[in-house]
Amino acid sequence: MSDTTTPRLQPVVVDPSSSSSTGEDDELLAGLNPEQREAVVYRGQALLIVAGAGSGKTRVLTHRIAGLIKSAEAWPSQILAITFTNKAAAEMRERVGHLLGQVAEGMWISTFHSACVRILRREAENFGFTKSFTIYDSADSRALVKRIIKDLQADTFGFTVSQVTAKISKLKNELADADSYARQANFNDPQEAMFVECFRAYSRALREANAFDFDDLISQTVFLFRAFPQVAEKYQRRFRHILVDEYQDTNHAQYSLIRELTKAPESNELSGLASFGGGGASLTVVGDSDQSIYAFRGADIRNIVEFERDFPGARVVLLEQNYRSTQNILSAANAVISNNFDRKDKKLWTAVGDGEKIVGFTGYSGHDEAQFVADEIAKLHEGGMAYNQIAVFYRTNSQTRALEEIFIRSALPYRVLGGTKFYERAEIKDAMAYLSAVANPFDGLALRRILNTPKRGIGPATETALAAFAERNEISYREAMRRAKELSLGPKVTGAILQLAGLLDDASELVDPARVGGEAPVSEVLQLLMEKSAYVATLRASRDPQDEARAENVEELLAVTKEFNRNNPDGTLLDFLTEVSLVAAVDDLDDSSGTVSLMTLHTAKGLEYDAVFLTGVEEDLLPHRMSAGEPGGPAEERRLFYVGITRARKRLFISLAMTRAQFGETAVAMPSRYLQEIPAELVEWIQSPGMASRGGSDSRALGGGRGGGYGSRFGAGSGSGSASVSSGGSGSPRFGAAGGYGLPPGPPRPKTEWANRVTGQVRDNGDLTLVPGDRIKHADFGEGRVNQVTGEGAKRVAHVNFEAVGAKKLLIKIAPIEKL
């Protein structure tokens, strides 16, 4: 087909009558530009919308869904829309409802994970799980891996929990299971052999516990479809229209799931469904390869790049108008992302106008930076901006501490999204483990967690004895508890175990579907468990003031269950457990709450705010230190920066600090290399207090009042900022570029020089000799071979053929290269 190779725009269908078969009406198309309309009305097997941030991709998906339903081309139940977070799903559902003027029941708008849980709850019995399976979150997975490492003494091989969990996760995202991995593993390598052991033990333990981990949810659904074609067919028939947002961040398992779902049902002819052109569901994906930020989790940018090959005949629509941001913000974003090499250049434009300049700020410390953020937020708020239209982004969760301290002191209402979340607190995990143990008697991890919580005098030896007994007799852990008498453990311990088992049985009766009057509400179950186990009472009786807070958190969970019951009158315990285990970080977000939102850059994807603060724009944070060694790492970090910038509608603030406290130490920080990629004229730098006056706005010299605290803390002295960190760039040579920190450094410097300065290590390869045939490694481009060297002295240029990106010319003296 002619339109499969290069993206190009087809003639735009504006007149609804020309696409009468689709029955789109004006209302749905009004407020869309011609390209967006084309994407909404296109009817074909496969549609790819590639476009930069804020160009209306998500909006197009929403209108497309509404259009399909409104024109009666599809039942709501025939639609499967995949979003990146549950919050995005809720928003989309609401907007579709709004466009239709009614709630469309039966539509699946959800994340990959939620959709797969729904499928697995229905189908898991096909392959040996029960539908009450438990979902292990990452903390559960880690706990399990930790135990396995201990049991197998894998730590003697240098294995850590993080390494093993990360590797297992990666393999699962590539659809490898323990057996398939073992088939190609090199068992002569003791490390690899041990890893296979660990992977096997982990998979076995999950199966025995009737549990799936997060990665399993997707990969096991794919396995299920492949192993049971009749099951796959059910869903292939059901979903006639599949739409995926943020397609650039799908990994291989997710991609495979889409492939399975869009296949034509096998027994098409028999059922007369062949009339559905080709029989497979129509697929619409939208994405932006510049916003791919999950490669570390196996996301594969190739999924978007190769879409046209995978889905022949696909139509490609490009959107170029940005409706979100001002021109200044957009120009900054465009300039930054253009530094990534292997991308198709796309230029976003906006009709909104230049807007205000981006504001840049350099603080002495993280606290100083936080104070700046708080001050500016206060000003924005005074100027009439609602708090919930303001967001503060950072690269790592550890950066929140300083921000929170200052926000609390400044009495700014805020919420942290992600981080140590409510559901990650120990006491909440305990309470949830009680519920899981009731729902899934095989969930050994949950049972072991609550066995001696609160303390009942059941020690680790008993815990292990029960596990061994269960294994020997091939019974569940819970059944083993019921038969505790057979273990001759002593009357007290036996009594304690039986009591707990009895309590769990009582609770199970409450949620037995056959119970007269139906399943009891979750709140009732939790209440029973917490009361009879004396969990809350024990916390309340403790002298530790923290335990009081913990008790309150459990009360809070009770309130959550009550709310759940109100919102879902028919909601079962399983529904509740499912919902909780799928709450993504961003889902705590409550827009009506009137608070400033704090979140990581990863969490910020897809969202938009009137004002955005990008904090900690420093080397080692952004790009993150960990990315340095990864191929493509710095480029991915740049995309993350791009994502951050493009969340802003009207105001963008970029800040950094000269010293940063991390892991209990205060280290000198250097400006991020990405800062100098923003054209200087777009940014108005406000200098740090002490370096220069911040004009009228600066009533808080570092030396005075609260400021003194931050200053002295990092030895920056009072007010003058004179101590360990040089104030004007004259002191420490590392801060030689300090002028460039704050104020634009006079006449623009050649980019490379600036780049050298900001990375802190003045890059000078000196007399590095390169001759044709040499192999080199470049920080961004990876490995390549030198073809030719031209020029002389400092102007010598290497012509290099890179494996990943092809031919490039590099100035040898300063290029970030090393000879291999």
Ligand SMILES: Nc1ncnc2c1ncn2[C@@H]1O[C@H](COP(=O)(O)OP(=O)(O)OP(=O)(O)O)[C@@H](O)[C@H]1O
């Ligand atoms: N044709 C339009 N007219 C007016 N506003 C629009 C139009 N298209 C999109 N918008 C608005 O622009 C903003 C960005 O749209 P949307 O979130 O759909 O973009 P996106 O491409 O999905 O962005 P991202 O890449 O960040 O996910 C939203 O507020 C949306 O309502």
Ligand SMILES: [Mg+2]
């Ligand atoms: Mg979007």
